[in-house]
Amino acid sequence: MIEETKCEVITVGTELLLGQIVDTNSSWLSEVLANSGINVYYKQTVGDNFDRLFSVFERAQKRSNIIFVTGGLGPTDDDLTREVAAQLFDTQLEIHQDTMNKIEGYFISRNKMMTENNRKQALGFQGGLVFDNEVGMAPALHYEHDGTWWFFLPGVPREMKWLVTEQILPFFKEKGILTKQLYSKVLSFQGIGESTLETELQDLIRNQTNPTIAPLAGNSYVTLRLTAKAATKEESETLIEPVEQQIMDRVGTYFTGYGHVPLEIQLLRLCQEKEITLCSCESVTGGLFASTIVQHEGASLALKGSIVSYTNEIKENVVGVPSSILDEFGAVSEPCARTMAEQTREQFNTTIGISFTGIAGAEPVDGQEPGTVFIGISSKEETVVHKVVLSGGRNDIRERAVQEGLKYLLNFIKKFY
Numbered sequence: 001m002i003e004e005t006k007c008e009v010i011t012v013g014t015e016l017l018l019g020q021i022v023d024t025n026s027s028w029l030s031e032v033l034a035n036s037g038i039n040v041y042y043k044q045t046v047g048d049n050f051d052r053l054f055s056v057f058e059r060a061q062k063r064s065n066i067i068f069v070t071g072g073l074g075p076t077d078d079d080l081t082r083e084v085a086a087q088l089f090d091t092q093l094e095i096h097q098d099t100m101n102k103i104e105g106y107f108i109s110r111n112k113m114m115t116e117n118n119r120k121q122a123l124g125f126q127g128g129l130v131f132d133n134e135v136g137m138a139p140a141l142h143y144e145h146d147g148t149w150w151f152f153l154p155g156v157p158r159e160m161k162w163l164v165t166e167q168i169l170p171f172f173k174e175k176g177i178l179t180k181q182l183y184s185k186v187l188s189f190q191g192i193g194e195s196t197l198e199t200e201l202q203d204l205i206r207n208q209t210n211p212t213i214a215p216l217a218g219n220s221y222v223t224l225r226l227t228a229k230a231a232t233k234e235e236s237e238t239l240i241e242p243v244e245q246q247i248m249d250r251v252g253t254y255f256t257g258y259g260h261v262p263l264e265i266q267l268l269r270l271c272q273e274k275e276i277t278l279c280s281c282e283s284v285t286g287g288l289f290a291s292t293i294v295q296h297e298g299a300s301l302a303l304k305g306s307i308v309s310y311t312n313e314i315k316e317n318v319v320g321v322p323s324s325i326l327d328e329f330g331a332v333s334e335p336c337a338r339t340m341a342e343q344t345r346e347q348f349n350t351t352i353g354i355s356f357t358g359i360a361g362a363e364p365v366d367g368q369e370p371g372t373v374f375i376g377i378s379s380k381e382e383t384v385v386h387k388v389v390l391s392g393g394r395n396d397i398r399e400r401a402v403q404e405g406l407k408y409l410l411n412f413i414k415k416f417y
Helices: 025-035 050-063 081-089 097-109 116-122 157-174 194-200 202-206 233-254 263-274 288-294 312-319 323-328 334-348 394-416
Strands: 007-012 040-046 066-070 093-095 123-125 129-131 140-145 148-153 181-189 212-217 222-230 255-258 278-282 303-308 352-358 372-378 383-389
Touching (some): 007 025, 007 050, 025 040, 025 181, 050 081, 081 093, 081 140, 081 148, 093 097, 097 116, 116 123, 123 140, 129 157, 140 157, 148 157, 181 233, 194 212, 194 222, 194 233, 202 212, 202 233, 222 233, 233 255, 263 288, 263 394, 278 288, 278 334, 288 394, 303 312, 303 334, 312 323, 312 334, 323 334, 334 372, 334 383, 352 394, 372 394, 383 394
Parallel strands (some): 007 040, 066 148, 278 303
Antiparallel strands (some): 129 140, 140 148, 181 222, 181 255, 212 222, 352 372, 372 383
């Protein structure tokens, strides 16, 4: 009986190493196994070579007690998984008659001739188990070798997923392996960097046991995933609650919700709750802020419109930025961003106006370095301008400017409304 699971996932196929096929099997398997309470410690990918396969299998046997292998169970000569494993186990391969009957029936039903190499897919390990594959040809194989449980699965993702879900996990449950599962709660924070958040919680992260704490940085937000291993969801909540409370006591002012809710959705919800209307005046972002908002249902309740003022001519003649500001300070400046936000808000008669002006290209403009963006936010009572310097390519800067704008706008509304 396996007391503590030490699982390894091995994907087989030269095409994976060459990048011809993306390995989605190991990521899916790792997630499903982890959520089922099985500790996945190692992942490996190996090509269709007998000696290298044997070396990988041998190493896995020494360090893991549950091993999943996907791929290499087909009918061709380079499908070597069974043969390599049989040599490691010092056992024989034998025809599994039910599988053989299924393969033969497949060809008969379609009036096709079965080639001899298709018999290979019916081979199993002498003394092992065979799990029927109801959505494909090759079954899953199981063999226990020196206390280690081996499972061999076809590489076709649809077949592999069905076999794990419908055959392997019920087998684990029957054997008493799945006594506990992983339950996670994700806390989302905005306005604090990953390094600062980690510093604030350093002692909790260093001393974590059950639950674990995992920080993850996103685009203008940070999440903390709290994961507990427990027999029931109720037990997991009992484990997570005290840790969550300690976290909230320290950084709760930056907390925005559970799970990752995009900033624009948070903004729309907040605007609807407080009956706030918005407009935007965009130069460097070229309408990207408005586009980010309107992709979501309910956008029309908050966003009344937008002006793309990409040139100084439009800034002056449509938005109403005085030529004196453009001549003295330039388009990429605090006074220009301020005026853009104020003038657009007045034209659209909205609660708040937001503006973006900056440099997404590689050359300085108006004495400002590349990546500089001024973000103006204006209400009847207050106008503020934030200067940020962003890195990356042209579109990276535009996208990050929008995220910064969303962040500042959320904070502005929370502060003044």
